[in-house]
Every structure is written in C-alpha cells, then in structure tokens.
Amino acid sequence: MNDQSTSGECKKSEHFSRRALLKGSLATGAGATVPNWGGLFHSQSIASMAQKLGKRCILLWMNGGASQIDTFDMKPGKATAGPFREIQTKLPGYKVCEYLPKIAQQVDKLGIIRSMRTTSPDHPDGIYHMHTCYKQSERMPHPELGAMIAKYLGQTDADLPSFVRMGPTGNAGSGYLGPRYEPFGIERNGNMPYFTSPYLPAANESRRNDLLRFMEAEHKKENSADAYESHRVAKERAWRLLKAKSLFDTTKEWPKHQELYGASDFGRGCFLARKLTEAGVPFVEIGQDNYDSHADNFVCHKANMQILDPAWSGLLIDLERAGQLQNTLVVWMGEVGRTPQINNRAGRDHFIRGWTIVLAGGGIKGGVVFGSTDADGRDVATNPVSEGDLFATIYTALGVNPRTKHFVGTRPIWATPEGSKPIKDLLL
Numbered sequence: 212m213n214d215q216s217t218s219g220e221c222k223k224s225e226h227f228s229r230r231a232l233l234k235g236s237l238a239t240g241a242g243a244t245v246p247n248w249g250g251l252f253h254s255q256s257i258a259s260m261a262q263k264l265g266k267r268c269i270l271l272w273m274n275g276g277a278s279q280i281d282t283f284d285m286k287p288g289k290a291t292a293g294p295f296r297e298i299q300t301k302l303p304g305y306k307v308c309e310y311l312p313k314i315a316q317q318v319d320k321l322g323i324i325r326s327m328r329t330t331s332p333d334h335p336d337g338i339y340h341m342h343t344c345y346k347q348s349e350r351m352p353h354p355e356l357g358a359m360i361a362k363y364l365g366q367t368d369a370d371l372p373s374f375v376r377m378g379p380t381g382n383a384g385s386g387y388l389g390p391r392y393e394p395f396g397i398e399r400n401g402n403m404p405y406f407t408s409p410y411l412p413a414a415n416e417s418r419r420n421d422l423l424r425f426m427e428a429e430h431k432k433e434n435s436a437d438a439y440e441s442h443r444v445a446k447e448r449a450w451r452l453l454k455a456k457s458l459f460d461t462t463k464e465w466p467k468h469q470e471l472y473g474a475s476d477f478g479r480g481c482f483l484a485r486k487l488t489e490a491g492v493p494f495v496e497i498g499q500d501n502y503d504s505h506a507d508n509f510v511c512h513k514a515n516m517q518i519l520d521p522a523w524s525g526l527l528i529d530l531e532r533a534g535q536l537q538n539t540l541v542v543w544m545g546e547v548g549r550t551p552q553i554n555n556r557a558g559r560d561h562f563i564r565g566w567t568i569v570l571a572g573g574g575i576k577g578g579v580v581f582g583s584t585d586a587d588g589r590d591v592a593t594n595p596v597s598e599g600d601l602f603a604t605i606y607t608a609l610g611v612n613p614r615t616k617h618f619v620g621t622r623p624i625w626a627t628p629e630g631s632k633p634i635k636d637l638l639l
Contacts, residue, residue, distance in 0.1 A: 239255055244349030258266065266538050266573050266609045267488040268360050269388035270496040271523060273515075278559050279567035280551055281512045282308050284325045291587045294509055302578050310516035315522035320509070320527055321535070322570040322637040326582025328595040329563045335382060335502070337546030337561075342381040343629055344602035351524030354386035356605065357494040358629040360383040361392045363611045364493035370455040371492050377401065377480045383576070386401070387619045388509050395452075399498070400476040403459050417481050434628075438589035444555035458490055458604065471529065474520030481526040487529040502545060506556035527571060540573035551588040569575060569600060574608030574639055581636050595598075599631025607633040 285308060295457045297306035300318040307315050314321075329342040343353040354362075365373030374385075374392060378399035378430045385392040397403055411419065461483055466572035467629040472478035484495040499519060504511040524544065530536040548566025549559035564604050565584040571577065603613035606626060613627045 219394060225421045225593070232287040235465050245627065257477045262625060266364060266540065267492070267535075267544065267604070268494050268540045268573070268609060269484045269488060269526070270356065270380075270494070271519075271526075271541065272380050272427075272496055272498040272501045272545045273422070273502050273519075273543065274338075274498050274566065276337070276500045276545040276547035276549060276566075278504070278508060278549035279325065279562075279565075279584075280510055280549065280559075281509070282311065282516070283323055283567045283569065284584055284588060286588050288550070291553070291589075293553065295513075296480050305580055308516065310513055311520050311564060313520045315431070317524050317527050317571075320531075320571045321579075322575040323579070323580045324568045324570070324596055324634070324637070325565075325580060326591045326594045326596050327563075327566045327568055327586060327601070328591050329547070329566075329598055329627075332561045332563050335340050335549055337563075338382050338600055341544060341546045343383050343386070344631070349618070352386040353383060354388040354392065354622070355381045355383045355394070355494055356602065357381070357394055358385040358607065358612065360494040362616075364390055364503070364609065366394075366491070367391070369491070370452055371458070371490060373492060374494050375484075375487055375492055376498070377483070378498040379478070380496045380498045387587060387617060387624065394496075397459065398476075400479045401459060401461055403456060405476070419474070453599075456638060457467075458486065461486070468525075468529070472523070472525035473518060475518045475522065477518050478522035481522045482529070485526060485529050485533070485535070489533060489535060502550065503556050505554070505560055506558040508549065508553070508557060508559045510557075530572060530616045536572045540575065540605065542605065543569040543571075564589065568596075570604070570608070570637060574610075575637055576639055579637055596634065599628040600634060603627045603631040603633040604637060606639060 225530075227293045229539070250310040253331055256497065279297050280286055280291060281293055285306065286294070287613055298309045298312060298315055299306055300315040302318045305318065329337075329340065331346060337349040339353075340347075342355040342357075343355075344354040345351070356378065361373035372395035374394045375397065376394045377397050380396075381394070383395060395572070449525050460477060464486075465482065468482050472482050477497065480497040484497055487495050499515060501511055501515060523541075527536065530539050530541070548562040550562040552559075555561060565588060582596060583592045584590065585592045606613040611626070613631060613633060615626045616623050617626075619623070
C-alpha cells in the first residue's frame with residue numbers, strides 16, 4: 212500500500228498551484244496528455260508485481276441508469292412492478308430479475324445497496340457526481356474515482372496505465388490531481404486506439420523518436436513552461452506504453468473465455484479488465500450503454516441484461532478462480548435509477564430518491580442486502596446512502612483514507628464531502 216493512502220493528506224510538495232492547475236487543463240484539453248503508467252511490464256513478473264501493488268477496482272458503468280425495480284429491488288404485485296418475474300438467488304429469501312440467472316448464483320459475493328438517495332438527476336451532472344462524489348455545479352475540477360485510485364494504488368514508474376476505461380464512461384477525468392492521472396481510453400472490446408500502431412519500420416521509428424527528444428531538449432533550454440514539460444513527459448510515457456501493448460491483445464485468449472463471459476464486446480471488455488488488474492493496473496472501467504429507457508424500458512433492459520448477466524458473473528467467477536476476487540473490488544452502478552412509475556411510452560424516467568448499486572469482492576462482505584425502499588419503490592425506507600457515503604465505502608474497502616486531503620493552491624479539498632461515512636455493514 213502506498214504510504215499516501217493512510218497519511219490523510221498530500222505532502223506539501225504535491226500542493227497544486229494555480230499555474231499547475233492551468234497546466235493540467237491545457238494539456239488535457241489539447242489531447243496531448245497520456246495517463247500515469249503503472250510498473251515496467253515484463254510477462255514473467257506480472258504476478259509478483261500485482262501482489263506487491265495490492266488492491267484493484269473494476270467499475271461496471273451502466274450508462275444512462277439501470278432500473279432498480281427491474282433488477283435488484285423488484286416489487287411483485289405492485290403497480291410499479293412491470294412484466295419481469297422474480298427468481299430465487301443463493302441468498303435465502305432474496306430474489307432478483309429472471310434475466311439475471313447467473314448473477315442470482317453469485318449473490319453470496321455481492322453487497323447490494325438498495326437505498327441510494329442522490330441529488331443529481333440529469334445525465335452530465337449525474338455522471339460527474341457518481342464518478343467524483345461531488346456536484347458538477349461546484350465548478351471545481353474534482354478527480355474521478357479512477358484517478359484517485361490511480362494516485363493511491365498505482366505506481367508512477369511503470370509502463371502500464373493506472374486508469375483504463377472502455378466504452379461510455381466518466382466525464383471528469385483527473386481533475387485537480389493533474390494530467391499524470393488522466394484515464395487511458397480504449398475501445399469497448401479492448402482494442403487499442405489506431406494511433407498506437409506504428410506506421411514506420413522500427414529502426415526509422417527509433418531515429419525519429421531520438422530526433423524528437425533532441426528537439427525537445429533544445430526547446431527546453433529557453434522554454435521552461437509547465438505545459439511544455441507536461442507534453443514531453445506525456446510523449447515519453449506513450450513510448451513506454453508501447454512496450455506493454457501486447458497485454459491488451461485478447462485475440463488468442465478470448466475464444467477460450469467467450470462462453471464464460473458471453474459473446475459480446477462488453478463481455479470481452481470484462482475479460483480484458485480481469486487481465487489488466489492481474490497485471491497490476493489498479494483501476495479499469497467498462498461502460499455498457501442503452502439504459503436510458505424513457506421508452507420501451509423492458510425491451511431495453513431485457514436486451515442489456517442478457518449481455519450483462521454472463522459478463523458480470525463471468526468476471527466474478529474468473530476473478531475468484533484466479534485468487535484475485537478478495538483483492539479486486541467490482542462496482543456496478545450508473546448515474547441514476549429509473550422511476551417506479553411507468554410512463555405512457557412503456558418507459559421509466561430518471562430517479563434519484565431510492566435506487567440500487569452493487570459492490571463485490573475486495574473488502575466487501577458478500578450476501579448482504581443493505582437498506583430498503585418502500586412498498587412501491589417510491590422512496591428510501593431504511594438506511595439512506597449518499598454519493599459521499601458510497602465513495603467512503605469504496606475508498607475504505609480499497610485501503611484509501613476517504614478523508615484524505617489535497618490542496619488546490621491553498622484551498623483544501625477532501626476525497627469525500629464532510630459527513631460522508633462508510634457503510635460498516637458492507638465492509639469486512
């Protein structure tokens with residue numbers, strides 16, 4: 212564990228000046244920055260490196276907001292219930308949607324929060340809020356969960372990214388933590404961006420890189436602005452990443468795992484997430500789209516769950532088989548829930564007064580259902596959970612102090628808002 216994760220605040224040398232904050236904004240806005248990379252990649256040392264680095268986190272992001280009533284908080288016999296039926300899980304007395312049969316057999320691994328009460332009902336604000344635990348309206352560039360995990364669980368001297376994401380995901384980036392912790396985005400099926408493929412022979416590419424290094428060094432003699440240095444460092448990291456590029460290629464392995472995860476890009480992304488965390492990447496996010504079901508909610512959710520069910524359950528099974536589940540926290544969530552009432556287009560709209568998020572693995576008790584909604588699912592009945600409470604729980608499970616403090620100039624900013632408390636009932 213990095214010493215910073217328990218110290219409670221950053222060192223003075225890490226305080227962000229106004230100029231440093233501007234540097235981060237300029238670098239990321241121009242698209243020039245490549246994220247922080249984790250330890251040097253050599254296939255023979257993957258296992259030992261991962262063991263040293265400790266805990267990991269995989270975020271399954273349900274873009275648009277999945278319906279709690281049609282997944283984990285069903286209301287049979289009520290007007291809000293919808294057409295889906297319940298099925299029994301491994302947890303006595305607890306049932307889930309019929310289109311999650313494989314997850315139903317993994318409930319003993321899950322910590323299910325059915326009492327989320329949040330405050331950002333729209334997509335951009337909700338996505339930001341549920342990735343940072345702060346409201347976007349504060350006009351402070353808060354870092355995403357992935358950037359925080361990259362800072363505290365990643366290694367700064369490595370080739371692999373510390374924060375990888377695939378598909379529709381967050382919208383905040385590294386915020387005040389700066390460009391070093393920006394996410395590295397790849398395609399939903401795990402394919403690398405086109406620009407990572409060299410278009411010159413290796414010898415030519417090497418000479419070209421040496422020339423660029425020379426020009427950068429000459430330029431630096433008379434131009435020492437932070438933005439120039441950020442660009443130079445980003446380019447060096449990009450070159451280092453190419454040494455580890457082969458790890459992202461699942462072409463040979465995927466046929467052996469396709470049956471477990473399901474034949475989908477999302478399933479393949481979950482498999483790659485398992486590979487990356489095993490290799491030492493501390494945070495990976497995979498997005499699944501099409502949950503914003505203002506119309507045809509049940510058609511959308513049935514189709515999505517038939518992809519989600521094998522992919523999510525396959526990930527949990529594979530992590531457990533590899534001995535990684537106890538150190539890998541898997542989070543299932545989106546930016547909002549869906550309304551209990553069904554609208555005149557057979558849809559459900561955005562809902563924040565009582566919805567569901569699921570945790571599993573690293574540091575979380577399995578087979579726990581925390582909180583509840585009322586009989587129709589219109590409000591939280593017991594144990595309301597805020598955005599800050601959720602993030603405090605996630606950080607605590609991963610061994611990061613949820614009240615760790617950073618500085619933007621002289622202004623202190625905490626990892627979670629004041630009053631946020633981890634859910635003790637879910638923590639080992």
